[in-house]
Amino acid sequence: MKMRITRILVLLVLMMSCSKDDASSNYSNGVNVANFQSTGSSSNDLLSANNFTSMVIEMAYVEGYEPTELAKNHLLAFLEDRTFKPNGITIETRAIPSLGLSSYSIDDISSIEAANRTKYNFGDQIAVWIFFADAPSSSSSSSGVVLGTAYRNTSFVIFEEDIHNYSDSALEPSRSVLESTVIEHEFGHLLGLTNLGTPLQSPHEDLAHPKHCDDxxxxxxxxxxxxxxxxxxxSGGTVxxxxxxxxxxxxxxxxx
Ligand SMILES: [Zn+2]
Ligand SMILES: [Zn+2]
Incomplete structure (x- = not known):
């Protein structure tokens, strides 16, 4: 009997240490807490194949604010050039209801994610959530409009309504070039740039605008x-x- 209890204890300890090492089983209320960490903290997991060999990107948008096919394909090419995901990178896109607000705080954006996100890290697949919003950022003002914000390790928002306002008119960039630039910039933050989880190899952080490059x-x-x-x-028309x-x-x- 004593022997059996010892065996059970050993088994329990083994199970506990396994689940501690396996990021994919770190679930709470149906969501993986591994996806609720600080921006840049999963840079190595996104860049390398050490822990995750594939990536799924869940893009949710409010009807009328879907990103262009060109921007989706440009993002895929960008990620294939920069990361090691031998089992592939896929994008899944779908419409979700609007909250109907006139602007969104990061708390609002975070609750939209909580209500709608379905993909979390699982097994050897890492998951990223992108929301295309139908209203501006509450941080935008007449002196500066925020087009995107990376707010967690695998989450960012694109303020698509303002992307529309700044594209596809005379003297403005095309919609897809503007989308690609902001999407890939925010993804760059998830990849740990600049000095945001990915260590600097040379001094190039813009000290006036921390976590950005000075070029x-x-x-x-x-x-x-x-x-x-x-x-x-x-102005050159390219991303x-x-x-x-x-x-x-x-x-x-x-x-x-
Ligand atoms: Zn930035
Ligand atoms: Zn740079």
Missing amino acids: ENCLMYWAAETGEGILNML PELDNACLADLQANGGR
Whole structure:
């Protein structure tokens, strides 16, 4: 009997240590707490195949604010160029109801995620949530419009209504180029840029705009997520790329 209790105890301890090591079983109320960590903290998991060999991106939008096919394909190409996911990267897109607010705080955005997100890290697949909002950020003002915000390790929001306001008119960039720039900039934050979980390999953080790159042509320049600043960056009509300093940071943290 004593022997049996010991065996059961050993088994229990083994089970506990297994579940501690396995990020995919870290569930609470149907959601994986591994997806509710700080921005940049999953950079190595997103970049490398060490813990996750595939990635699923859940894109939710309010009807009328779906991102363009060009932007989805551009994001896939960006991620395939920068990450190691031998079992593939997939995007799933669907419409969800609007909260009907005139602007969204990050608390609002977070409750939309809680009510609608269905994909969490599971097994060797890492999951990312992107919401395309039908109203502006509550942080936007006449002096600066916020086009996107990365607020957790696998979550960000694109303020698609303002993307519409800043694209597809005379002297404005095309919708897909503006979307791609903001989506990939926010994804860059999930990948730990700049100095946000992915260690700097050279000093290139913009001290006036922390967690951004100081190269004004780089995707991670601060202006790439603000309504006014981004128009200057996109005057050439193409999506900005990461500069060599940001690329070196990603490669040193398991990226491609
Ligand atoms: Zn940013
Ligand atoms: Zn850079």
